Amino acid sequence: MRRRRGAEPQQLLVDPISCEAVGLCAHTVPELITLDRWGYPIVSGESLGAGQIRAAKRAVRGCPRRALGLARVDDGSG
Amino acid sequence: MTILGADPAEHLAQTGSRGSTSLLPAKVHVVRTGAVGPAPGSPEWEIQGWDDHRASCARTRSGGPWVLNVVAAAGLTGHGGGHFPVTRKWRWALDQRRVDAVVANGAESESLSAKDALLMRLRPHLVLDGLLLTAETLGARRAVVWVHAADRTTAEVMQAAVVERRWLSVTDIDVVCAPSAFLSGESSAVKRALSGGPAIPSFEGFGRDQRDGTAVTVVHNVETLARIATAVTESETDTPRERSALGSRLVTILTPTERCVVEVPRGMAVAEAVRQATGRQPPPTAGVLLGGFGGHWARWADVARRTVDTADLPRDGWSLGPGVIAPLWEPACGLAETAAIADYLASESAGQCGPCLFGLPALAKTLRLLRDGKLWRDGTRRLLRDVRAVDGRGACHHPDGAARLASSMLEAFDGDVDAHAAGHPCQDSGRTTLPVPAART
Numbered sequence: 428m429r430r431r432r433g434a435e436p437q438q439l440l441v442d443p444i445s446c447e448a449v450g451l452c453a454h455t456v457p458e459l460i461t462l463d464r465w466g467y468p469i470v471s472g473e474s475l476g477a478g479q480i481r482a483a484k485r486a487v488r489g490c491p492r493r494a495l496g497l498a499r500v501d502d503g504s505g
Numbered sequence: 506m507t508i509l510g511a512d513p514a515e516h517l518a519q520t521g522s523r524g525s526t527s528l529l530p531a532k533v534h535v536v537r538t539g540a541v542g543p544a545p546g547s548p549e550w551e552i553q554g555w556d557d558h559r560a561s562c563a564r565t566r567s568g569g570p571w572v573l574n575v576v577a578a579a580g581l582t583g584h585g586g587g588h589f590p591v592t593r594k595w596r597w598a599l600d601q602r603r604v605d606a607v608v609a610n611g612a613e614s615e616s617l618s619a620k621d622a623l624l625m626r627l628r629p630h631l632v633l634d635g636l637l638l639t640a641e642t643l644g645a646r647r648a649v650v651w652v653h654a655a656d657r658t659t660a661e662v663m664q665a666a667v668v669e670r671r672w673l674s675v676t677d678i679d680v681v682c683a684p685s686a687f688l689s690g691e692s693s694a695v696k697r698a699l700s701g702g703p704a705i706p707s708f709e710g711f712g713r714d715q716r717d718g719t720a721v722t723v724v725h726n727v728e729t730l731a732r733i734a735t736a737v738t739e740s741e742t743d744t745p746r747e748r749s750a751l752g753s754r755l756v757t758i759l760t761p762t763e764r765c766v767v768e769v770p771r772g773m774a775v776a777e778a779v780r781q782a783t784g785r786q787p788p789p790t791a792g793v794l795l796g797g798f799g800g801h802w803a804r805w806a807d808v809a810r811r812t813v814d815t816a817d818l819p820r821d822g823w824s825l826g827p828g829v830i831a832p833l834w835e836p837a838c839g840l841a842e843t844a845a846i847a848d849y850l851a852s853e854s855a856g857q858c859g860p861c862l863f864g865l866p867a868l869a870k871t872l873r874l875l876r877d878g879k880l881w882r883d884g885t886r887r888l889l890r891d892v893r894a895v896d897g898r899g900a901c902h903h904p905d906g907a908a909r910l911a912s913s914m915l916e917a918f919d920g921d922v923d924a925h926a927a928g929h930p931c932q933d934s935g936r937t938t939l940p941v942p943a944a945r946t
Contacts, residue, residue, distance in 0.1 A: 442708040443858035444900045463894055467859040472897075496711040 436474035436500040439483045443467070445494035452486040452495055459483060474500045527750050527768050528631065528731050532782060533623055535757075535764040538940035540656040541622035544763040550627055552662055555669045558630035562738040567675075568641030572737060579736040579751050585613050585726030586796065586826040588815055591733065598643050598723045605720030606699055607640040609633075611652045611659065611727045612683040612690035615797030616942055618827045619764045620755035621727045622659050625652070628731065629666035633678065635730030638737060640676045643723060647677045651695055651724075655685035687853035691901050692724040694855075705855035706901035726827070728755055756813060758782040759831035759939070769813055776809035779830060787832035792839045792917050794939065796826025798846045799906025801913035802839060805832060822909075831939060838934040839918035840925055843910060844872040845941045850907045852944035860898035865907055867891050872911060875922070878930035885915060885926055 439459060448466035459475075459482060460468045475483055480497070487495045534544035543550055573595055581591040598604050609632055611621050625632055632650075640648040650667070652660045664680045671678075681699070683689040689704040698704035699722055725733075735750050752772070758765045758779055765782035780786060787793065791805045801823065811817050815824045833839065851865035868891040874880045875888060888911060896908035915922055921931060 440710045442710065442900070443860060443898060444706075444708045446859060448859055463860065463898075465859055465863045467898070469898075498711055 437480060437483075437497045438472055438474055438500045439470045439486070440472075440496050440498045441468050441470055442494045442496065445492045447492050447494075449491055451489050451491065455489050456482045456486045460486060468495075527753065528624060528728070528735070528755065529620075529627060529766065529768050531767070533627075533766045535619040535623060535766060537759070537763045538616075538942075540653075541619050541626065541659065552626065552666075553628045553630060555630055555666070558628070558634075562631070562634075562735070564634050564638060564734065564737055565741065568638040570642070572638050572642040572733070575736050575740045576733055578740075579732075581729065581732055581736060581751065583726055584728035584732065584754065584827065585610060586615070586799075586824070588824070591725070591729060594723060594725075595639075595643060598721055601721045603720040604643045604645040604723060606647045606649050606722045607636060607643060607645045608649045608651050608695055608699065608722060608724040609636045609727050609730050610690055610692065610695060610724050611650060611663070612695075613726060613827055614687045614690045615799065615827050615829055616687070617757060617759060617764070617794075617797045617829045617831055617940075619757045620766050620828060622653075622656055623766050624727055624731055624755065625650075625659050626662055629663050630670065631731045631734050632663075632727045633666060633670065634737075635725075635732070635734035636678065637674060637676055638733055639723070639725060639730060645676070645723070646720075647679065649699060650678065650680045651683055651690070652680065653685050653689070654682035686855075687850070688855050688901065688903060691903070693901060695724050696722045705857060706899075706903070708900040710900075754813060754828055756825065756828040756830060759829075761834045761938075771814040772812050774810050774812055775830060778813055779832065787834050791833045792837075793833065794831040794842075795829065796824055797829040797831070798850060798941070799903070799910065800824070800826045800829060801909045802843070802917035803913070804917050833938060835938055836933055837936075837938045838876070838921065838931050839914055840872070840876045840921055840930075841934040842937050842939050842941075843914045844869065844876040845937045846910060846939070847872045847907055848944040849941050850903070850910075852946065854903060855901075858899040858904075860895050861904040864891065864895035864898070865904060868895060868907060868911060875925050876930065876934050878925050878928045878934075880926055881928070885922060888915070 450462055450466050452468050453460045453462045460470055463469055534547040536542050536544050577592045582588045611625050613621050636648045650663050660680055660682055667678045684704050688694055691706045693706045693709055694704050697707045739749055753768050753770045755768050756778055760783045767782050769778045787805050789806045792802050793805045795803055807819055847869040851869040854861045854865050856862045871888050871891050892908045892911050895904035897905055
C-alpha cells in the first residue's frame with residue numbers, strides 16, 4: 428500500500444552501512460550533500476522544502492548502493 | 506550447576522529490604538574488571554531459587570493489556586542507558602502485525618557496568634517474570650535471554666532458572682549467548698542476530714514500520730524487565746508508594762579495587778551514592794566518567810550534589826547511561842584515560858559504516874597525539890574536526906559515544922588540555938587507572 432506523505436516534513440537520510448563512498452550523490456545535488464575526507468556523504472538532517480525534495484529524490488534514485496532515502500523527520504519509534 | 510533454594514526468611518534478613526520490593530541487596534561488591542563475580546574477600550553470592558522467588562513476589566496472572574496500564578501508570582523508562590519509555594515501545598510493537606520475540610538484553614555493552622549481569626546472577630526469576638509478562642502482553646511467540654558468551658556463569662544461571670520453571674511457561678524461553686563484542690548488545694544487533702544474521706548493528710532509519718507482515722522483535726534491558734515484574738507485583742499487593750522500588754535505579758560505582766553495585770533512590774545525590782558504596786569521596790578537583798566508555802566526563806564538583814536521576818544533571822544530554830559512575834580516585838591524566846578508551850572503542854567498531862571505520866581510528870590517533878603533547882600547531886582544532894566527522898554518522902550510536910567522550914574531555918579537563926596542546930604533557934599521562942580492555946588488533 429502506498430501512503431501519501433504530502434504534508435509530512437521529510438529529511439534526507441544516509442544508510443551508512445550500505446554506503447560505499449561512491450560519491451555520485453554529492454555530484455548530483457551538491458546543495459544538499461557534501462563529502463567528508465573519506466568520501467562519505469554528509470547530510471544536514473533538516474526538513475526539506477518542496478524544491479529540495481525534488482533534488483533529494485534525484486540523489487536517492489542515482490545512488491548505486493541504494494543507500495539514500497527520504498524519511499519523516501524524527502519519527503521517534505524506539 | 507545447582508540453584509540454592511534459599512530460605513525466604515534468611516534471604517529477607519540478608520537483603521534487609523524484602524518488605525519493600527528492591528531488586529538487590531543494599532550493596533554488592535563485584536570484581537573490578539571482566540566477567541561479573543564476587544570481589545575478593547566478599548561473600549559468595551546466593552542465587553534466588555524458584556521457591557524463594559515464588560514466596561516473595563511471583564506473579565499470579567499472565568500478562569495482557571492490563572500490564573500495559575500498570576507499566577504506564579508507573580511511568581517506567583528503559584534502564585539500558587536510553588531511558589526510552591517502555592509503553593511507547595510496546596504501543597509501537599502492538600501496532601505492528603506480529604511480534605516475533607521479546608528479548609531480555611543482558612549483554613549491554615558498557616564494560617564498566619556490572620548491574621545487569623549481577624541482577625541475572627542473583628535474581629534470575631525476577632528477570633524471567635518480566636520477560637514472560639512482556640511476551641504475553643505483546644503476544645510474542647518466543648522469549649529470549651541474550652547474554653555474553655564470555656560470561657558463562659551468568660548464562661548457566663539463567664539456563665538453570667529456565668529449566669527450574671519450565672513446567673510454568675507457555676512461551677518458549679531460549680538462553681542465547683552473544684559474541685563477546687562491545688556492540689553485540691546493541692538492540693539492532695540483537696534483532697539482526699536473532700533473525701539469522703551476524704550480531705552487528707543494522708540501519709533502522711528509513712522506516713521502522715513493518716506493516717508488510719515482517720515480525721518485529723522487542724528488546725528490553727534486564728533491569729527494565731525486572732522493574733516491569735516489580736511494578737506488577739506492587740500493583741497486586743498495593744505496595745505503598747514510599748516502599749515502591751520503581752523510584753530507584755541500580756548504579757555501578759568503580760572504586761580503586763572493585764566495582765560496587767548499589768540500588769539508590771532517584772532522588773539521591775551522586776556523592777551520597779558514592780559514599781554509600783565506598784565510604785569515601787574522590788577529591789573535588791577529580792574528573793568522573795559518567796555512563797561508561799560511551800558516556801562523558803564531568804568534574805566531580807559539578808555533579809557531586811546532583812541526583813542520580815538523569816533529568817537533574819547539569820546539562821542537557823548528560824546521563825548516567827546504564828548507571829555508571831567512575832571517579833578518578835588517584836591522580837590521573839584524563840587525556841590518557843580518554844585516549845585508551847578511544848583506542849578500545851575504535852577497535853570495537855563493527856566496521857560497517859565508513860565514518861566509524863575510518864573516523865574512530867583517526868579520532869583515537871589525535872587523542873594519543875594530544876596525550877603525548879605532540880599535537881603541535883593544530884591544537885584542539887584537529888580534535889574538534891575529528892569529533893564532528895564521526896558524531897551521529899553511524900547506523901548505531903557507537904561513534905556518537907566516542908564523540909561525546911572526546912568533546913566532554915575538552916571541557917572537564919580544560920586546564921590539562923591546554924598544557925598538553927602546548928606540548929607539556931602531565932606526569933600521569935604515561936599510565937591509566939580505569940580498567941579499559943585492551944584494544945583488539
